[in-house]
Amino acid sequence: MSKAEALKPPTGRKRQRITIADVAKQAGVATMTASRALNRPEMVSDELRTRVLQAAEELNYIPDRAAGGLASGAGLALPVLVPTLHHSVYVQILEGLEETLPEAGYQLLLGSTEYSREKEEKLVEVFLGWRPSGIILSGIDHSERTTRLLRAAGVPVVEIMDLAEPEQTGLPLDLNIGFSHYRVGEAVVDYLAGCGYRQIASAGTLTELDPRSVRRIQGFQNALRRRGLPHHLIGRSDRPSSLAVGRDLLSGLLAEHPTMDAVFFANDELAAGALFECQRRGIEVPAHLAIMGFSDEEIASHLNPALTTVRIPRREMGRLAADLLLARLGGQLGPQAPIDVGFDIVQRATTRSLPRELQERV
Amino acid sequence: MSKAEALKPPTGRKRQRITIADVAKQAGVATMTASRALNRPEMVSDELRTRVLQAAEELNYIPDRAAGGLASGAGLALPVLVPTLHHSVYVQILEGLEETLPEAGYQLLLGSTEYSREKEEKLVEVFLGWRPSGIILSGIDHSERTTRLLRAAGVPVVEIMDLAEPEQTGLPLDLNIGFSHYRVGEAVVDYLAGCGYRQIASAGTLTELDPRSVRRIQGFQNALRRRGLPHHLIGRSDRPSSLAVGRDLLSGLLAEHPTMDAVFFANDELAAGALFECQRRGIEVPAHLAIMGFSDEEIASHLNPALTTVRIPRREMGRLAADLLLARLGGQLGPQAPIDVGFDIVQRATTRSLPRELQERV
């Protein structure tokens, strides 16, 4: 009748989970002792510990995390929501997170929102059911319900890849590490205008698709306006970004604004696509047209000509997010002001070089 | 003293999880009724169901999956192990999986092994602790312990991206969907030799890094041997693949084998890097050198000249894996022979075109 009876030979038809009770029985100790031997070895005598460990090994015992978490009240899961895995930016942020979090015993649960608040809301709801110790979100724009659920759950939240400004009341939700997309837009205009470009276009995906891209464009347009430059040269696609969309965006822009002399794309992939299209059309870059990307993916430096773009510290953002979260989970960290990790313009060959006297402004 | 006392106002300092008991109390029903109203609505009267649902909404109740799984014995997690997220191949496989699995109530747990069996083993161990309903692995090469743990756990396993051949005894572990890398290697030689190339090199990362790449090279070398062509033109790097490594590989190969006329790279990223290097050096492709990639990522068709490569049905593989797993979990599927999804050579512009009379062989 004993449950442990059928476990030795895996011959039996019925799958019998091996529990810590089985291990304890095999080692001839109490369940609790087995638990301690496994989790707090220093609290158990050498002899018993050895016996337990050996029994566990023999039985291929694997602790049930769900049961453990339930009993201890501890959360073990750490959901990370990113908009997409197609941009290496997010993959690298994940790498930053994975450097420390798994070691600390947390399980990263990955979800991709596809830039949709509704999908984000769904994912948050699902993940909250996994007793998360915390949660990492991309961006600071969430649905009202997402915010409410998160608040109600009372889990630490880290928002990355965007920066809550002081005037945005109620933001951030909790911890926040990122940079100002608005200022990226401004800086790009400063840079391109400094290089002497005057007909500067922006191109990206539909505004609803990415609020951060929208904020970049706001900064971009305001900076143009301040300089008295035209700011109506806008290319938009309703498809998710890809090289093909980059080509199409460029073609459309060229048709509509034949006089434009520079384009700022919402990411390097679009910019690379545009560059390929220029190659095919025989448009000389940067002599006839300047192209600028955003995020500095690996391809940027390998393109011919190499792509001028904006570098953002993704891995660092991931690492920092992990560190902050760990500190907060350890109870060593209270409320915290948003952390700005900044960005840099990487000048390469798809733009004319900036005159000497302006170099340091970048 | 009642536990539910402190829950209404979130003012209290102490975080009080809202449980189904709280919902039941608020709705004035038994816990079990609340559970049924939430999970099997049809078993509860309209009135009570409405009351329960409303209470749940008001309290922002989120069911605890760990507790639910524990009680019902059901597994809710579905780990997916991929070697890396840097190749879009794996991202697309994930998309294929995500089309159906989450809807069916499963939570995908993502782990990346970085092409390491040790890391894979660790991940399997961790994930097995999450009561997985099944598990999806990349490739058919696993450590002895991984195999043992998986067998002991008795969970359905799907191995993707490679195909177990009949002569490989003990393989696959369970379900298997993929294609033969060995035959890819052969087909590439058939194709390149058919185009008239004679000094054909292969280039990729170190053999330990990717057993599937090794198998491709085996097929490649055997096919060369059969044709009496030299098969010692091999470029290897110990760094994970990237555009930069592709360039270096090409440079190294060029220095060692000045007479080579074609190179087959282990993936499109390496091939793209090599192509960029050719552009920089002014080497004409395919006039002076043919370049061929593997996996047909988006960039392949946009490069100038566009890259000849091997297309593999990744999204389909993901979808199929999901379907099979679902069928197995539903008990409608017994042991199953490996499923070959095949591959195609996509002829583009980095290789001379194949003579007419050979076209259909590809």
Add this chain to the structure above:
DNA sequence: CTGAAAGCGCTAACAA
């Protein structure tokens, strides 16, 4: 240092 009892939040099984 070791053990026994209680219970985490939920649902299967049974009873009403």
Add this chain to the structure above:
DNA sequence: TTGTTAGCGCTTTCAG
């Protein structure tokens, strides 16, 4: 249709 009881596998008390 609804409620009660027991227990999933583990760890937290609290005793020895």
